Structure formats: C-alpha cells, structure tokens
Amino acid sequence: MDLPLPQAIDRAAVLRYLGAAGWQPDAAAAALLDRAAAQVLAAATPRGAWRTLPVTALPAAELGTDLARHLAGCHSAVLLAVTLGAETDALLRRLESSDIALAAAADAAASVLVEHAADALEGIVRAGLPAGQYMTGRYAPGYGDCPLAFNDELCLALDTVRGIGLAVTDAHLLTPRKSTTAVLGLADMPVTGARAGCAHCLLQTTCAYRKRGTTCAE
Numbered sequence: 382m383d384l385p386l387p388q389a390i391d392r393a394a395v396l397r398y399l400g401a402a403g404w405q406p407d408a409a410a411a412a413l414l415d416r417a418a419a420q421v422l423a424a425a426t427p428r429g430a431w432r433t434l435p436v437t438a439l440p441a442a443e444l445g446t447d448l449a450r451h452l453a454g455c456h457s458a459v460l461l462a463v464t465l466g467a468e469t470d471a472l473l474r475r476l477e478s479s480d481i482a483l484a485a486a487a488d489a490a491a492s493v494l495v496e497h498a499a500d501a502l503e504g505i506v507r508a509g510l511p512a513g514q515y516m517t518g519r520y521a522p523g524y525g526d527c528p529l530a531f532n533d534e535l536c537l538a539l540d541t542v543r544g545i546g547l548a549v550t551d552a553h554l555l556t557p558r559k560s561t562t563a564v565l566g567l568a569d570m571p572v573t574g575a576r577a578g579c580a581h582c583l584l585q586t587t588c589a590y591r592k593r594g595t596t597c598a599e
Contacts, residue, residue, distance in 0.1 A: 398489035417486035447525030455566030517574030519563035
C-alpha cells in the first residue's frame with residue numbers, strides 16, 4: 382500500500398532526533414534542515430503493509446513479558462510494517478560520503494518521515510475498525526524485552542519482501558533501514574496498552590535519550 386507524503390517534515394521533530402530539541406536554528410542551519418527535508422521528501426516512497434491475527438497466533442513464549450502486558454485484554458494483534466524505500470537509503474549513503482552535516486540532518490528527517498508514515502498507516506487501520514472495536518498504540522520489536530528477532534516472523538507474516546520491498550538482515554535489522562515495524566492490540570473494550578519503561582528496555586545501557594536525561598516517550 383502506498384502511503385501519502387506530507388508537504389513538509391516537522392522541523393521540531395527533526396531537531397529532537399538530532400538531540401537539539403528546543404534549539405532555534407540560525408539562518409544557515411535552517412537552510413540546511415530545509416535542504417535535507419526536501420531531498421528526503423523527493424527520494425522517499427512510503428509504503429506499508431498490515432495484517433490482523435489472533436493474539437494466540439503470536440509466539441508468546443519468545444516475545445517477553447512487556448509485549449504481553451501491552452496486549453492484555455486484546456483478542457487480536459495488528460501487525461504493521463512501513464518503509465521509505467531503497468531510494469531514501471541510497472540518498473543517505475551518498476550524503477554520508479559528500480556532506481556529513483547534510484547527511485545527519487537528512488537521516489533525522491527520514492526518521493521523522495518514517496514515523497509519519499507509520500502514523501498514516503495506523504490511521505487507515507483505525508478508520509476501518511468496526512464499531513465496538515478498540516486498538517492500543519504501537520509497540521515495536523526491540524522495545525522493552527521484546528526481541529528484535531520478532532522482526533523476522535512479523536515481516537514473514539506480512540510478506541514484506543514481495544509486498545513493500547522490506548527485508549530483515551541476519552541481525553534482525555530492517556532493510557531499507559528507514560523502516561519500522563509494530564504490533565497493536567485489538568480489543569472489544571477501550572485499551573491503551575502499557576509502556577515497557579526504561580527498566581526493562583534492551584537499549585537502556587546505550588540509549589541516546591537516557592544519555593541526554595530524557596526518554597523516548599517524552
């Protein structure tokens with residue numbers, strides 16, 4: 382499924398990815414951010430795939446306790462995957478070899494655009510829910526104690542290689558790298574899911590947010 386591109390990429394969100402939340406860029410920095418966003422928008426071809434499965438179809442014993450908490454009270458799980466496509470990765474590689482500052486800004490802009498695409502696909506799924514059905518927020522493999530290895534089964538279930546050109550490496554990382562996957566719970570009653578929190582996160586010792594004294598939820 383093709384997903385819409387926004388007219389612009391949120392500069393404040395890009396600055397947050399760059400570790401400069403709240404900073405007011407000068408004219409030169411603003412121009413750099415605008416160039417990066419324009420190039421990313423020109424290269425990106427956002428596509429997504431999703432599928433609903435019974436919660437009992439998930440390999441619960443392999444997925445940790447945090448995802449189980451997130452899906453508590455849910456009868457089904459919505460599997461979701463989004464990618465910006467290979468051209469975005471190619472753009473970032475070119476910039477990394479020619480303009481490091483522009484490459485960093487473009488990388489952050491692409492990360493923001495991935496989240497925008499995921500929001501758009503989630504919105505499509507939510508809009509199609511029948512009356513009386515409720516959904517949690519997104520929960521991604523690698524968050525909390527849910528292993529990145531779940532990407533393998535999630536992408537296989539969605540047939541992302543043929544469907545949207547998204548594959549998984551031997552290290553369970555997504556390629557193209559400007560991609561994301563997620564699980565959402567579906568229930569007959571209002572549900573919100575549960576955040577794992579830093580205490581159980583697999584990235585707690587290397588997290589860039591924690592090094593800055595914040596969290597990915599803020």
